[in-house]
Amino acid sequence: MRIWAIILRILQQFRRDKRTLALMFIAPIFVLTLMNIVFNGSQYEPKLGSINTPDVMNERFEKLGATVLKYETREEAEAALDDRKIDALVQSSEGLLQVKIEGSEPSVNKAVLLLMQKVGEGLQSDVASPNLSITYLHGSEDMTSIDQLGPILIGFFIFFFVFLIAGVSFLRERTTGTLERLLSTPLKRWEIVLGYTGGFGLFTILQALLISWYSIKVLGILMTGSFLFVLLLTLLMSMTALTLGTLVSAFANNELQMIQFIPLIIVPQFFLSGMFPLETLPDWLRGFGVIMPLTYGAHALTNVMIRGKGWEAIASDVYVLIGFSLLFILLNILALRKHRKI
Amino acid sequence: MTHPTSVINVSHAGKKFGAKSVLEDITLEVQPGETFGLLGPSGSGKTTLVKLLSGIDEASSGEIHVFGTLMPKLSMLNRIGYMAQSDALYTELSALENLQFFAAIYGLNGSRRRQRIAEVMELVALSDHLHKRVDQYSGGMKRRLSLAITLLHEPSLLILDEPTVGIDPLLRKSIWDELKILNTKGTTIVMTTHVMDEAEKCHRLGMIRDGQLLAVDTPEALIQNAGKNSIEEAFIYYGGGQS
Numbered sequence: 001m002r003i004w005a006i007i008l009r010i011l012q013q014f015r016r017d018k019r020t021l022a023l024m025f026i027a028p029i030f031v032l033t034l035m036n037i038v039f040n041g042s043q044y045e046p047k048l049g050s051i052n053t054p055d056v057m058n059e060r061f062e063k064l065g066a067t068v069l070k071y072e073t074r075e076e077a078e079a080a081l082d083d084r085k086i087d088a089l090v091q092s093s094e095g096l097l098q099v100k101i102e103g104s105e106p107s108v109n110k111a112v113l114l115l116m117q118k119v120g121e122g123l124q125s126d127v128a129s130p131n132l133s134i135t136y137l138h139g140s141e142d143m144t145s146i147d148q149l150g151p152i153l154i155g156f157f158i159f160f161f162v163f164l165i166a167g168v169s170f171l172r173e174r175t176t177g178t179l180e181r182l183l184s185t186p187l188k189r190w191e192i193v194l195g196y197t198g199g200f201g202l203f204t205i206l207q208a209l210l211i212s213w214y215s216i217k218v219l220g221i222l223m224t225g226s227f228l229f230v231l232l233l234t235l236l237m238s239m240t241a242l243t244l245g246t247l248v249s250a251f252a253n254n255e256l257q258m259i260q261f262i263p264l265i266i267v268p269q270f271f272l273s274g275m276f277p278l279e280t281l282p283d284w285l286r287g288f289g290v291i292m293p294l295t296y297g298a299h300a301l302t303n304v305m306i307r308g309k310g311w312e313a314i315a316s317d318v319y320v321l322i323g324f325s326l327l328f329i330l331l332n333i334l335a336l337r338k339h340r341k342i
Numbered sequence: 343m344t345h346p347t348s349v350i351n352v353s354h355a356g357k358k359f360g361a362k363s364v365l366e367d368i369t370l371e372v373q374p375g376e377t378f379g380l381l382g383p384s385g386s387g388k389t390t391l392v393k394l395l396s397g398i399d400e401a402s403s404g405e406i407h408v409f410g411t412l413m414p415k416l417s418m419l420n421r422i423g424y425m426a427q428s429d430a431l432y433t434e435l436s437a438l439e440n441l442q443f444f445a446a447i448y449g450l451n452g453s454r455r456r457q458r459i460a461e462v463m464e465l466v467a468l469s470d471h472l473h474k475r476v477d478q479y480s481g482g483m484k485r486r487l488s489l490a491i492t493l494l495h496e497p498s499l500l501i502l503d504e505p506t507v508g509i510d511p512l513l514r515k516s517i518w519d520e521l522k523i524l525n526t527k528g529t530t531i532v533m534t535t536h537v538m539d540e541a542e543k544c545h546r547l548g549m550i551r552d553g554q555l556l557a558v559d560t561p562e563a564l565i566q567n568a569g570k571n572s573i574e575e576a577f578i579y580y581g582g583g584q585s
Contacts, residue, residue, distance in 0.1 A: 002446065002447055002449075004446075005443055005446035005447055006447075008443075008446075009432065009435070009439070009443045012434075012435055012439055013432060013434050013435060016434040016435065016475075017434055176428065176429075176430060176431075176433075177426050177427075177428030177429065177430035178430045178431070178432060180398065180426050180428075180430060181424070181426060181430040181444075181491075182447070183398055184396055184397070184398055184419060184422070184424035184426075185419055185420075185444070185447045185448060186416055186417065186419040186420050186448075187447055188416070339398070340397075340398050340399070340414075341399070341400045341414060342397070342400075342414045342415070342416050
């Protein structure tokens, strides 16, 4: 069977091309590990400069994790603040707590404000206040950024690497003339496209398996749903990336032009995939999300991994991703008409 | 109109890319078992013409019949062996793997496949390098392997685009010897070239320039009719540069 011959050849080429193998398997793992460390970092503990604050107060700050440096004069403290030796200065006068924050890093600002809030709660603890009980429908108090971003990042990196590799290797088929040779044989255009999809598809199964397993079992990203669903979704993501990559490679003349598609096709998907809250975006921009495969992949992966949902919650996303793949395969077959009419 | 015995029959064929006309009103016939050369400078339309003949591209006007069938026709591609200017090999793979792949594409299996691979590699004198990776091949070896792949499925029509480019004279001679052997077995060969002395080895020549077929005849007759001493001078004569 001729499709099988193409699949076999692609697998042979992969086996010989160690760098590409590494890019498909090691690079996503490396990047995910890095992300895990960056986003999983423990909470920032602010450094305070205190001027004439009572010791009781300073002890309370330290108990809540802050570092307290004492200053004699306001000028000294201001200078330290400007040098970023401290994140905020605290001065208490006449029962009023004055706080001045350095202010150039939002995350640090938040950490200081949170600290002040906690200190405030502590001070009021003797006042009768209604008891607060907080529970979580999904996730938990311990959920970190990587837990939230994990599903999206898994989808994104699979999409990115498969898109690039599939696109470039199909492009090379054209630039080295082997595509023309294939087209001078009785191979049908759909056989070429399906052969490619099959050969790369087998590889992306392995890739999806490895990345999903690594993210969940080794990195320990929050996972409440079924592993099989995660596998299915990552696989569909890579099939979509694979078929889209080979399709756009028809519009590139060399590897550099293929890279030029990344800011056009990959980066916008990243921003609209749910990494950042979409509610605040203008409607016309949000509308673009509808045509982006990553939107569906990230949505479904989040549903499975964080919310622990089952088939009903992801079915529509799965159908859309299958639809995308089929559409791109069809367009690929049409795009090959550029090189052979029959 | 179609001559019953001719392998290729081109009738008033033209090819346009957008508004640009690359080939105009080409009419020619190629007979079984002959070596037909297309001689012309680069950019003259040779490659476009052989792509029309091999069924990869479609004529914008006129008709092309190969073995009496209107081209392009997918089923005819099994009887044609096309070798492009680029070597078109998978360089990460060994020669054997390249051959096995294309053999499978042409539907050659089992012992028949093994036998054909051995035969074509023998023909291009690469039998000793069968298991070598193609990226370790020299330029000439790649060209020969490319030819070997083209011959795998025993096509009765061979279409070769600049087959001897970058090959040293000794090897070029051995490739020519092989082509002549194929000729005697009944294989029809159409090849493009811009090398004049090579053109003289063809049974008949078509001189092509700016997308137009200037003259078709045997090399000797072309020289004689032009009243010149060499193919090169004859080419200038037919090209309108009589001086």
